[in-house]
Amino acid sequence: xxxxxxxxxxxxxxxxxxxxxxxxxxxxLPASKAVVKLYxxxxxxxxxxxxxxxxxxxxxxHFAAIQEICSIPExxxxxxxxxxxxxxxxxxxxxxxxxxxxxxxxxxxxxxNKKLILTVARTIFGGGASHAFPAYVRNDTRYGVTKPxxxxxxxxxxxxxxxxxxxxxxxxxxxxxxxxxxxxxAMYAPWNETVIAITVGQDGYSHKAYYDQLKRATTAVxxxxxxxxxxxxxxxxxxxxGTLADLFSTLAPHGYSIGGPDTIPNNDIWANKxxxxxxxxxxxxxxxxxxxxxxxxxxxxxxxxxxxxxxYEHAMFGCASNCPGSSSADGxxxxxxxxxxxxxxxxxxxxxxxxxxTGIRPFVEGEARGRVNDGTGRLVDPAxxxxxxxxxxxx
Numbered sequence: 536x537x538x539x540x541x542x543x544x545x546x547x548x549x550x551x552x553x554x555x556x557x558x559x560x561x562x563x564l565p566a567s568k569a570v571v572k573l574y575x576x577x578x579x580x581x582x583x584x585x586x587x588x589x590x591x592x593x594x595x596x597h598f599a600a601i602q603e604i605c606s607i608p609e610x611x612x613x614x615x616x617x618x619x620x621x622x623x624x625x626x627x628x629x630x631x632x633x634x635x636x637x638x639x640x641x642x643x644x645x646x647x648n649k650k651l652i653l654t655v656a657r658t659i660f661g662g663g664a665s666h667a668f669p670a671y672v673r674n675d676t677r678y679g680v681t682k683p684x685x686x687x688x689x690x691x692x693x694x695x696x697x698x699x700x701x702x703x704x705x706x707x708x709x710x711x712x713x714x715x716x717x718x719x720x721a722m723y724a725p726w727n728e729t730v731i732a733i734t735v736g737q738d739g740y741s742h743k744a745y746y747d748q749l750k751r752a753t754t755a756v757x758x759x760x761x762x763x764x765x766x767x768x769x770x771x772x773x774x775x776x777g778t779l780a781d782l783f784s785t786l787a788p789h790g791y792s793i794g795g796p797d798t799i800p801n802n803d804i805w806a807n808k809x810x811x812x813x814x815x816x817x818x819x820x821x822x823x824x825x826x827x828x829x830x831x832x833x834x835x836x837x838x839x840x841x842x843x844x845x846x847y848e849h850a851m852f853g854c855a856s857n858c859p860g861s862s863s864a865d866g867x868x869x870x871x872x873x874x875x876x877x878x879x880x881x882x883x884x885x886x887x888x889x890x891x892x893t894g895i896r897p898f899v900e901g902e903a904r905g906r907v908n909d910g911t912g913r914l915v916d917p918a919x920x921x922x923x924x925x926x927x928x929x930x
Contacts, residue, residue: 571762571928572720572762573764573922574722574764575611575875575917575918576611576916576918577899578610578614578650578652578877579613579878579895580616580879581600581614581615582879584617584659585615585636586621590636597613597615597640601640605646607900610899611650611721612721613652614652615640615653616656618655620669622636625669626671630709633706633710634710634713634714637713638713641719644719645718650720651721652721652875653724654724654726654727655725656726656727657727658683658689658690658726658731660689664680667690668690668692672692677699678692679692679738680692681740691731693739694748696748699748700751703725704752707723707756707760710723711760715761715763721763722763722764722792722826723763723764724765724766727796729779730771730772731745731773732773742774746781753767753782753786753789754786764792764824765790766792767786767791767792768796769794769805770797770806771805776805776809779809783809783817787819787822792874793806793810793824794807794827794875795827795828796830797833798827798833799833799841800841800845800846800868811869821872821923823923824874825871826873827850829877829879831879831883831884835884835889840889842888844902850870852870853870854868872920873917874923878891880895
């Protein structure tokens with residue numbers, strides 16, 4: 536029935552939407568040798584980001600939210616954003632604080648069979664660099680922190696430098712040693728998105744250096760994690776879509792999941808188009824996992840005020856209004872068929888339809904609840920999207 540559901544909004548062939556189940560019509564990617572934990576479904580992002588100076592209050596809020604969803608079967612787990620400063624001490628290699636922090640979350644999720652997605656933020660959009668990065672990263676001239684032009688009080692680690700990325704790789708190794716075989720640890724992302732707004736030449740930044748280091752790091756990180764799904768939170772690239780397509784092709788043989796942030800129905804972003812083969816690139820649907828992530832800009836912020844149904848149908852069906860049969864379902868937007876859909880636990884942006892308690896939770900636990908679209912407008916749950924071809928999946 537899933538094939539029928541996903542063909543409701545059929546688009547021009549090459550490849551047809553049935554490729555999500557009939558993967559013989561797709562180019563072959565090398566299969567991963569590992570049996571990867573695939574804990575697909577709906578997740579919720581807990582806010583705020585974890586900084587050194589807010590850990591106490593943030594954990595109280597986060598643990599209350601975890602307690603809320605632990606008894607609700609429609610939620611697979613949670614995502615946390617931990618800044619670099621919460622994951623490593625002020626001297627290189629002191630990963631004990633981060634490992635202890637992650638264990639606190641896993642210990643609360645494991646009894647209810649809920650899962651954790653960990654994203655480490657190397658770029659922050661506020662909060663202050665002194666609380667977001669270890670002292671050695673801030674002060675040692677081999678590393679350093681740069682303030683982008685348009686991030687307010689935000690900052691980014693200089694991940695275009697070899698020495699800085701060596702530390703990203705070292706953290707990955709330590710975390711993999713601690714959590715790769717933990718059944719409650721679902722996914723790891725070494726950084727939070729693919730775009731950083733740095734001017735060329737600022738602190739040695741160049742587009743080539745940054746994306747070369749991104750490829751080096753993501754490839755190296757895969758060597759540490761044998762069982763856990765890894766994620767590239769891709770949206771755009773500063774120097775053109777070709778760079779992002781090249782990055783995807785580098786990661787594809789390693790079985791990376793792709794996607795998020797920026798689920799925006801009226802602005803199908805580069806990462807989504809490239810993943811779905813809309814620009815003549817390889818169609819990765821059915822081969823690699825996709826992660827759709829809703830953040831506050833699309834819940835009443837700069838990207839619009841969308842309903843949960845519109846956001847979900849954009850990702851799953853390539854339309855955003857009155858699906859199926861709406862005028863927006865014209866094939867101009869290709870669905871990405873996410874195995875993972877991450878919702879922001881929004882309590883302050885937008886209206887009733889955009890809030891966690893009155894909009895998002897009722898939608899996920901009601902209309903989107905694991906049902907297959909049979910032509911009546913009901914939705915496909917991400918947990919029903921098949922295991923990607925490039926992986927061997929352990930559920």
